[in-house]
Amino acid sequence: MGLDYVLNARSVAVVGASKVPTKRGFQTIRTLLDEGYEGAIYPVNPKEKSIMGLPCYASVSEIPGEVDVALVATPARTVPAVLEDCGQKGVKGAVILATGFGETGKAGKALEKEVLSAAGTHHIRLIGPNTSGMINLKANLNLVGLHDTPKGDIALLTQSGNMALTLITEAKLKSRKGFTYYVGVGNEADIRFHEYLEFFQQDPDTRAILMYVEGMREGRKFLQQAYRTTETKPIVLLKSGRSTKGKQSAGSHTGALAGMSEVAKGAFERAGIIVIENSDELFPAAETLSSLPPIKNNRIAILADGGGHATIAADTLTDLGVEIPELDEKTQRKLQAILPGGAAVRNPVDVAGGTDDNPSVFADCANIILSDPNIGGLLIVGLFGGYGIRFAASLAMMEEDAAHRMGKMVKSRKKAIVVHSLYNSEKPHSLDLLRYYGVPVYGSLDVACKCMGVLAQYGRYLKSYHAVTNFVFNWGAKAKPEGKKIIDRAYAEGRGALLESEAKHLFKLHGAPVTCDVLVTSAEEAANAAAAIEGPVALKIVSPDILHKSDADGVRLNLTNKKQVKKAYAEIVRSAKAYQKDARIEGVLVSPMVAKGVEVIIGTKIDDQFGPVIMYGLGGVLVEIIKDVTFRVLPITRRTAQRMLSETKSHPILDGVRGERPYDKKALVNLILTCSEMIEAYPQIHELDLNPVIVHHEGLSIVDARIILKPQEETQPSPAAEAV
Amino acid sequence: MGLDYVLNARSVAVVGASKVPTKRGFQTIRTLLDEGYEGAIYPVNPKEKSIMGLPCYASVSEIPGEVDVALVATPARTVPAVLEDCGQKGVKGAVILATGFGETGKAGKALEKEVLSAAGTHHIRLIGPNTSGMINLKANLNLVGLHDTPKGDIALLTQSGNMALTLITEAKLKSRKGFTYYVGVGNEADIRFHEYLEFFQQDPDTRAILMYVEGMREGRKFLQQAYRTTETKPIVLLKSGRSTKGKQSAGSHTGALAGMSEVAKGAFERAGIIVIENSDELFPAAETLSSLPPIKNNRIAILADGGGHATIAADTLTDLGVEIPELDEKTQRKLQAILPGGAAVRNPVDVAGGTDDNPSVFADCANIILSDPNIGGLLIVGLFGGYGIRFAASLAMMEEDAAHRMGKMVKSRKKAIVVHSLYNSEKPHSLDLLRYYGVPVYGSLDVACKCMGVLAQYGRYLKSYHAVTNFVFNWGAKAKPEGKKIIDRAYAEGRGALLESEAKHLFKLHGAPVTCDVLVTSAEEAANAAAAIEGPVALKIVSPDILHKSDADGVRLNLTNKKQVKKAYAEIVRSAKAYQKDARIEGVLVSPMVAKGVEVIIGTKIDDQFGPVIMYGLGGVLVEIIKDVTFRVLPITRRTAQRMLSETKSHPILDGVRGERPYDKKALVNLILTCSEMIEAYPQIHELDLNPVIVHHEGLSIVDARIILKPQEETQPSPAAEAV
Structure with missing residues (x-):
């Protein structure tokens, strides 16, 4: 079922109807009557017989006619019971105004859960709680009680009642434009941003969508829906909560997590959304895009x-x-x-x-x-x-x-x-x-x-629109049986991360060019392995208990003969044990020394709002000091990977500066795509870190690879990253 | 003489007075009368006997009373004659409205020169030409003809009549604020920005100064004056013309050069000016700063x-x-x-x-x-x-x-x-x-x-205000006699640049740590010089005809023995001759190879508006690709040099990353100050370029130094850089 019953409701019950003019339960009925809503209006209040000439009911279930939507204007603690009552009646949607739910802490979260459960049992879709309400201007269905909201062709979707008031006032005073719908999403407890968006996309009277967002519960589904919507209708969006103080303020406001702005902006723009940073420009941008x-x-x-x-x-x-x-x-x-x-x-x-x-x-x-x-x-x-x-x-x-x-x-x-x-x-x-x-x-x-x-x-x-951008994962589809085994083994051994050798093996399974590292467990084996490799070698400790090998003095580079290799083996193992007495030593990795080239890093992490994101940047000083990196919400296409390369400031280095030959960008793009594929293949991966990767004129070398796993109990994809 | 006679004029002649209401010569008199200007008003027009009840004169010199200011509302070509007439009368100032001067090309420039010369002869100070005029709101002296300009405590100084109109309208409609004075500087042919600024600083009724600037003729004097003014009164400034198109538009508008925005913004802010980039914020910023x-x-x-x-x-x-x-x-x-x-x-x-x-x-x-x-x-x-x-x-x-x-x-x-x-x-x-x-x-x-x-x-x-910032030079005061000789010799030999050895010598004279380079003229000498230097050496060609030594294959590095040095000498000289047949070869420079460290560059150039500026940045890829550099108008203090270091994004590299020891920032600051001193000492220097400088943990090495001279006929300091 879409949101039609809710946003185009043909009948409304006002729970908490009142005769006191300052109460919302009065104002809403007044406005519905004044503005000529043609559907049925049912005041609900056990203490009144009639309100503004309308018969008043003691409960929703007593109402004689059908009820599409209930406006619930009673305090938070009463809401579960009200929803039970609505459920008896077969009400299809409810707008819950009260605060005191998820945004206020533990007790509120529990109450919100209770409300959701009641709504779920009775198949009632919820707007809010903690919302200023909803207006359908086409049907004069005004559940906010805000008179004279101008009608027009813009759909308004906000997470702040006073931002909505600002935008409506601006439309009224400074333009000839107005709105098809207004929805205050509130805590997004049930109906999410992307569902409203889909509804507005299908609404024939809406020409543009105007949004104010502090944080989203299901960012990835929103992106996917926005990507579809912006093909035909512009979306203008302001996302606040960039600064720590702003986040704090947004947090106490809607209980939403205000996400990493850099990732958010990039993701929104990739979905075709017009991101506005200056609030003066928000309404004008929507006005212009809906008109021209x-x-x-x-x-x-x-x-x-x-x-x-x-x-x-x-x-x-x-x-x-x-x-x-x-x-x-x-x-x-x-x-x-x-x-x-x-x-x-x-x-x-x-x-x-x-x-x-x-x-x-x-x-x-x-x-x-x-x-x-x-x-x-x-x-x-x-x-x-x-x-x-x-x-x-x-x-x-x-x-x-x-x-x-x-x-x-x-x-x-x-x-x-x-x-x-x-x-x-x-x-x-x-x-x-x-x-x-x-x-x-x-x-x-x-x-x-x-x-x-x-x-x-x-x-x-x-x-530039191409119907290839995809913001949802096909979890596990591309997983390799051998890859799954590697991960299962780590869990079985109680480890939260793969060994370097395992991580590289996993990359190799997915086609990445991994050096022919050899895991050895004695100085003699090390010397033999080194002899089989052309040129100097590096030795690195392999231990599930040592994540940062350099800190444990567990790395030796540029070893050129048997004697050096043996000595290095002994030193490394000794250092590792000194660093952590009971460290389990799986052995030592013998790898060829990597030829010169451009140092880059690639990593992934889980964003609060958008799930897995990938970061790419040139390595060394550039990433540490200048922070010249770029992010994308995963999964990505080849085209996007190419864009990531070209949008770092330092990208000309890859093309070769000072007369150098260009470096192998194709191999780098392939490696970024491999990372994307691996994240999709193994939802168990929490973070993946390739640092550094050396890009050569031909090919590249993954010098170090780390893969951190999620706690085993959380290996199901997070809701933020779920497939639509 | 200050600008008192002009901006506080007690009598006004209106040259080009008219009975036609759409003419400026009508509107000005109308406004002066309507708004109650208490000084004498003398219409001048040979064809009229009286205008608006005032007796009209055939020429300025016929006016019976004293005339402080003439408003000249006649076409450009008539202006020199009008000024002659004004000169006869002893008029102290003139406001010249006409366009068709310096902003329009060669003929206009010549006419502007003629006007300036007439004004100079008779000691008449000029506002404009190409200006919308001037208003003294305290005296109701309104020479713009714009009714109802609100009175208040902000002085308005602009280079665009319609920006002035914008700001005045904004004050009128959206605030309770207004102005003490408005001046349209026009082409700044005579009175310059800094002179108006000094006047406003002294005006007891002005609490803030509001400026719109496209380009300035004497940026350096303006900065020095602004630095004084902002100690007690805020200045709010918007400088347009950042983009190529914006510059083009500004150019055709006032004939001013729209200068390098990066340099300009930094220089303005160093002088305490509040630089505004969004025109909506311009008036509000002045309103706020003048009120709170x-x-x-x-x-x-x-x-x-x-x-x-x-x-x-x-x-x-x-x-x-x-x-x-x-x-x-x-x-x-x-x-x-x-x-x-x-x-x-x-x-x-x-x-x-x-x-x-x-x-x-x-x-x-x-x-x-x-x-x-x-x-x-x-x-x-x-x-x-x-x-x-x-x-x-x-x-x-x-x-x-x-x-x-x-x-x-x-x-x-x-x-x-x-x-x-x-x-x-x-x-x-x-x-x-x-x-x-x-x-x-x-x-x-x-x-x-x-x-x-x-x-x-x-x-x-x-x-953070300290009365040490100085935007003017004491030209030549710190010049060394030996330094002057080096420069004179280059001019005498018809050269436009110093040889590397000369440039380094000049730096040495001013206390910079220059390597003990030896200029040799034979392979044998080269070998001997190399033997006297500890460690490996570098050889570089020295020729007044070869500025870019690498292009001529004129450099050899890391030479460790006699044989290598001799061979390198021969090769270098041969390559240089092959590169340019008739190149004058002064010899070859033998230098110690420089130890490792952080590569930086320092350079100076002449900015159109502010004269000599200095640039600093970390070298190599950082400057070439990321353009992580910073600029300052010269001269600078130690504190400013320190700030330049710390405001590049890459500055943490100097503090040592990845556990390195810090590099010698003090030596680097000293070198930047030496550059500042040299520019002040030798006005003949056009550009100075140290690229690269290698900063060590202790000390630094100037690897290459270039000094380009101005053409000998231009060695007088440019007006933009003149002392106040």
């Missing part, structure tokens, strides 16, 4: 009536990765023909007074600029809308004419226009007209630039 | 009535480098006593409904928080101001009470409060009250955070 076509070629023009704004806009858009190409000669000539001599016509275009006595020239310029095939959209900055205010009232009519023409131009040419106007706060009619045609207008130059920027960003994403 | 005391200890508290805003604010402020410390226990207990159980009291503080029926609790909370000695300021975010609108009208009175109390609190405690309100656009009286007390209120959460951030930034700057 994306920029197809990342190239826009700027039209200004003064230098300062054009200069700032060019800087800002360049920072946002948007190109501002020179207009073609024909376009420049046409502009010159209608503008004064001093005008700049290359791009940015500066009218240089050419609109002073006739601002409808803006529309002429826009028409010329948008017919340049190289230009995908137009940003107008400066005084448009204010000519009638600043100079002469008669100019306002010409501005309105220009607004009509530009609005129609956007429709006919299918190219975006975004307008910045210094006079926005004065609310001239021409700017309202632009909005009527779906041309967004902002008083902030930065916001106008950002909106142009997100149209270009979404355009770039759609252009 | 800076945060003394970089520690602030956040007070919110909902989680979402607090979370975003904590993130944003953390990004801005502001601390949000946990409140002390006593403070937390006091807050708990007045807030409901669910409230968060650690910081951010979330009232959790505790203000719902009495918003004056905000003032109680603010009082408790600001009495925490660890807290330097308070940011309030959320709905304050909207309780009366959203809930019940009676709550508005309580909000007003809270506003009065919080406003007084700011005065008595000398700690800042900044307010974000979702209801700002509704203009409730409580928010206007806050502004009355100088508490700024913003509808944008991001802007409110930034304003708190700049108060903390200015506080940090003032705390």
Whole structure:
């Protein structure tokens, strides 16, 4: 069952209905009545006979008609009983407002579990708890009690009631836009972000989805759903809780874990989501994306009536990765023909007074600029809308004419226009007209630039879209029987990690180029193994009790003859025992010394919100000091692995600097993919660490490999990483 | 003479006075009359007898009374003659509006020169040309013709008329603040940025200076003046023209060179200037800094009535480098006593409904928080101001009470409060009250955070302020006679660069540790020189015609015996001749091979706006690929050199990573200071390049040194670098 019964409910029971105007149980009924909800409304309160003219019931089960949704406005401790009552009635969904659940600690978590269990028994889907509620604006189904929420084509999904209030207020005061639905997800106890998203994707009236997120319970499913959704509908998202203080604040707010921001941002953008970092830009980005076509070629023009704004806009858009190409000669000539001599016509275009006595020239310029095939959209900055205010009232009519023409131009040419106007706060009619045609207008130059920027960003994403990204695992499908045995043996021996030799063996099973290491248990064996290897060798201790071999002085490098090898063997074993008296020594690993090359590291870990993620970076000082690394949510494709390589700042080193030959990037990409495959194959792996890997001009060498296992009792995939 | 006669003029001639209302020569007189300018107004126009009831003169020289300033509203080509006329009369200043000067190309530049020469002859100081004009709001001396510019305590200095209009409009519509002066600097042909700045510093009514800059003619003098000014008055500045397109747009706008942004930002901040990058934050930052005391200890508290805003604010402020410390226990207990159980009291503080029926609790909370000695300021975010609108009208009175109390609190405690309100656009009286007390209120959460951030930034700057920063050179004072000879010899021989041996000699003269290189001219000499050096040696070709020795195969490293040295000598000389047939070979440099260490580079160059700047970075791949370098305008102090070291991302390498001993940072700082001294000593130096320098655990080695000279005819210090 989808969320249709819940979000499009045809009948509502208000549990905790009240006659006191400050109570939610009053406000909701008032609003439902005032706004003309056509479904049945059933107040529930054992102490009242009727409320606002509606008969009031002592319990939900006493209600005569069918009930799709119950709004539960009673305190936390009463909720399990209320759900039992709802279950008797066959209610399909409940919106639980109360706080005092998972977000408050142990007792609250237990209560939340109880609520979930009651809901599960009776197949009731839950919004919340700890939510401000839900509004379906198409059906006037307003369970928040917030009057005058504007209707429109944006779906609003937030984890904070006051952010929702902010965004609704902004829509009301500063735009002509509004919403299809609002949902406060609250604690996400039952219905999760991705389910709402899927619902909004299917809703024919929703053109964009606007989200404020602090933390998600099932990030991976959300990504997978978002990836599907953004193919046809833009998602704009602000994720807060980056800083420790922000996380702390988010934590006490919704009880959600605010996840690692770097991973989150990368993951969201890979799913095509427009991630916003500045809260002023959140609603405008959604307004713009729901109103205008994306920029197809990342190239826009700027039209200004003064230098300062054009200069700032060019800087800002360049920072946002948007190109501002020179207009073609024909376009420049046409502009010159209608503008004064001093005008700049290359791009940015500066009218240089050419609109002073006739601002409808803006529309002429826009028409010329948008017919340049190289230009995908137009940003107008400066005084448009204010000519009638600043100079002469008669100019306002010409501005309105220009607004009509530009609005129609956007429709006919299918190219975006975004307008910045210094006079926005004065609310001239021409700017309202632009909005009527779906041309967004902002008083902030930065916001106008950002909106142009997100149209270009979404355009770039759609252009690069390939239906291959996959955020879910096919757990265990690619596991090798021998690999499973290695892991089982480690568990059987009570170990939390594989030995280096085991880890390398596992890599070898999955096709990675592992050096021909030999595990030996005597100095004589070591010497023989070394003799069979070409060139100098390294010796390393192998012990389940020693994870960091260097700390135990358990490594000897560059050994070139029998005598050295034997001596090294003896020293290593002695050091290891000195380091930890009762360490179990499995033996010593004899490996060829690795040829020179570029040092890189690859690792995986489990992110709180997105499950397994992979990290790649150039090694040595670059990773330790500069932290020049990149992350991806697993699994990944070859294309993504290639992108990881190219997005580290230090990537030119792999191409060879100072006249060097390039290094073997293909082998490196293959190794990253092997890591991805192994994580998918063995859900028992907690962390995997290849540090360092030496990339040669041909091939690479895995110098050290560590694999840490999850505690055996947790080897089932975490819910965050579960398949959809 | 200061700018008093110009900016505080007691009489004005309007050249190009007009009866046509759309003309500037009409609007200015109208505005002067309407706004009550008390000085004399003299319209000048040979075709009119009187304008707006004032007698009109055929020329300036015919005016009977004294004339302090002439507003010149006639076309560019007429300006030299007008200035001659003004000169006859003894006019002290002129504001030249016309475009068509230096910003438009060669002919314009010539005309600008002509204008400057006329002004110089008659000691007339010029504002502009290519300016929107000047307003002295204290004297109602409005030469822009812009009505209703609000009066206040901010001086406004811009290079773009429409940015000025933007900022004035913003002040008018969104604040209770206004201006002491507005000046459009235009082409800065005569009066420069630093002169206006000095004037504003001395003006007793100006509390902050607000600037929009595209490029400066004398950046170094500006920095020196700004450094003095920011000791007592904050300067807020936005510099546009970062991107190529932005520069192009700025270029066609004011004809100024938009300089290297990295250098500019660093230099401005070193002078204590608050650099703003987002134009929405420009006016608010000035509003806040002119109204409130800076945060003394970089520690602030956040007070919110909902989680979402607090979370975003904590993130944003953390990004801005502001601390949000946990409140002390006593403070937390006091807050708990007045807030409901669910409230968060650690910081951010979330009232959790505790203000719902009495918003004056905000003032109680603010009082408790600001009495925490660890807290330097308070940011309030959320709905304050909207309780009366959203809930019940009676709550508005309580909000007003809270506003009065919080406003007084700011005065008595000398700690800042900044307010974000979702209801700002509704203009409730409580928010206007806050502004009355100088508490700024913003509808944008991001802007409110930034304003708190700049108060903390200015506080940090003032705390670290030491009167030692110097942006001007004492050219040549520290030059050594022997050093001058080296440079003179190079010029005499027609060379544009010093030989490596000369460059190193120059460094040695200034105390840098230079290796005991020996210049030899035969293989035998080379072998003898090598024998006298401990350990292996390097040989390098020395030729005035070969700047890049490696390209000419002119370097041999790691030579350990006589035979190798002789062979290397022969090869090097042969290669050099093969590389360039007629290359003058001065000989070969024999140097000891340098021990291992950390590779760094140091270089200087001439910045368009600020003159000599120095660059420092870790060498090798780090500088080539990651571009992990830092810049400073020269000269610098020891403290600044130390900061340069510590602000590169890779700086921990110098402290020793992976258990290494630290490297000799003191020697490195000394070398950077030597470079600074040399640039000051020899204005002939165009670029200096030490690449690489190897820093050892003790001491360092300058492996290669290049010094490029300016063309001999340009060896006078550039105006940008002149002493003040």
